[in-house]
Amino acid sequence: MSKKILVVDDEKSILTLLQYNLEQAGFSVVTAMDGEEGKNLAIEKNPDLIVLDLMLPKLDGIEVCKQLRQQKIMVPILMLTAKDDEFDKVLGLELGADDYMTKPFSPREVVARIKAILRRSQIQAELKESGGADEEGELLKFGGLRIYPDRYEAYFDGDLLELTPKEFELLLYLAKHKGRVLTRDQLLSAVWNYDFAGDTRIVDVHISHLREKIEHNTKKPLYIKTIRGLGYKLEEPKRE
Numbered sequence: 001m002s003k004k005i006l007v008v009d010d011e012k013s014i015l016t017l018l019q020y021n022l023e024q025a026g027f028s029v030v031t032a033m034d035g036e037e038g039k040n041l042a043i044e045k046n047p048d049l050i051v052l053d054l055m056l057p058k059l060d061g062i063e064v065c066k067q068l069r070q071q072k073i074m075v076p077i078l079m080l081t082a083k084d085d086e087f088d089k090v091l092g093l094e095l096g097a098d099d100y101m102t103k104p105f106s107p108r109e110v111v112a113r114i115k116a117i118l119r120r121s122q123i124q125a126e127l128k129e130s131g132g133a134d135e136e137g138e139l140l141k142f143g144g145l146r147i148y149p150d151r152y153e154a155y156f157d158g159d160l161l162e163l164t165p166k167e168f169e170l171l172l173y174l175a176k177h178k179g180r181v182l183t184r185d186q187l188l189s190a191v192w193n194y195d196f197a198g199d200t201r202i203v204d205v206h207i208s209h210l211r212e213k214i215e216h217n218t219k220k221p222l223y224i225k226t227i228r229g230l231g232y233k234l235e236e237p238k239r240e
Helices: 012-024 035-045 061-070 086-094 107-130 165-176 184-192 201-214
Strands: 004-008 028-032 049-053 077-081 099-102 140-142 145-148 153-156 224-227 231-234
Touching (some): 004 012, 012 028, 028 035, 035 049, 035 061, 049 061, 049 107, 099 107, 107 165, 165 231, 184 231, 201 224
Parallel strands (some): 004 028, 004 049, 049 077, 077 099
């Protein structure tokens, strides 16, 4: 069965262009021209991925993303923005989008980006369904944090964390390099797999999200430490 992509954009030419290229690539495509319709279709049609424009009538892309995540709909979201404004890109990612692209874009690049996101999501879904390996050796433990790489699951103080695919990948990479200082550029390359042309605030946003989920006090983090002028590192919390 072909993967279903929901494309939400108020420009008919872009909808037509993306629908044609995605269908040529073997995807099933559903379209919407405003945020409200897009949000409803995301709930009703259960797409495998959403391509979501930032500037939309009725509900903008950021609000759509926010509402879907609040309803625990964790489908991958690729956000499109006509603005070359880092604030908008970072805000979209901050509210739960997995990736973004700036208009104008190459339809071929959009298709490639979608395939890459879906590959990661498919691996994650298959591992969760199979239960993955449950041997003690597969478990990463740091204080109250438990990470199961083969199950794509992480727990904090016994509670399953609601993480986006990118948040999990970032947490896992930090955990696998425990105690090492990792620069923002290193994290961009390792977790996002391509150059964001200096948009290192994307890393900061995701680190902030992780801290909200695994730190009792985000002002004084015990797990993910900021190394001023360098980057971040994950370390075992020191016992009082």
